[in-house]
Amino acid sequence: MHAVRGSAVNASYRKTDTRIALQSRHESLSVLVLLEEGFVQVLDEMVGASPATCAVFDLIRKVATTEMPVLLTGETGTGKEVTAQSIHTRGLRKDGPFIPIICGAIPEHLLESELFGH
Numbered sequence: 001m002h003a004v005r006g007s008a009v010n011a012s013y014r015k016t017d018t019r020i021a022l023q024s025r026h027e028s029l030s031v032l033v034l035l036e037e038g039f040v041q042v043l044d045e046m047v048g049a050s051p052a053t054c055a056v057f058d059l060i061r062k063v064a065t066t067e068m069p070v071l072l073t074g075e076t077g078t079g080k081e082v083t084a085q086s087i088h089t090r091g092l093r094k095d096g097p098f099i100p101i102i103c104g105a106i107p108e109h110l111l112e113s114e115l116f117g118h
Contacts, residue, residue: 044086046079056083064090 043057063070064087072080081100088098106114 044089045082046086060086061090063087065092067092 043060046053046057048054048057060083070084070087072083074080084100085098088094101115103111103115
């Protein structure tokens with residue numbers, strides 16, 4: 001009895017694994033079609049199709065070539081650190097260290113000295 005139940009469970013896992021693999025492959029192929037048709041842009045780890053996202057990608061490419069410091073603001077989870085990494089890897093200082101600073105974790109009275117060394 002246990003062997004029959006065990007093989008049914010194994011078959012169920014195999015079906016689930018196959019379904020997940022096929023779904024993942026389908027999603028990958030869908031993204032490739034969208035890329036080929038120009039509906040989606042990819043920049044490093046980011047993928048986007050909306051005009052706003054494409055504008056952010058263009059802005060990343062533009063500011064990365066300057067010497068100016070960049071301050072990224074936004075809600076938690078909006079991709080500020082990924083955006084900063086993308087700017088860094090395209091920038092003139094790409095061979096130097098990338099040091100993200102989570103300003104919300106620094107007390108307000110210390111923020112200026114932490115950022116500017118005062």
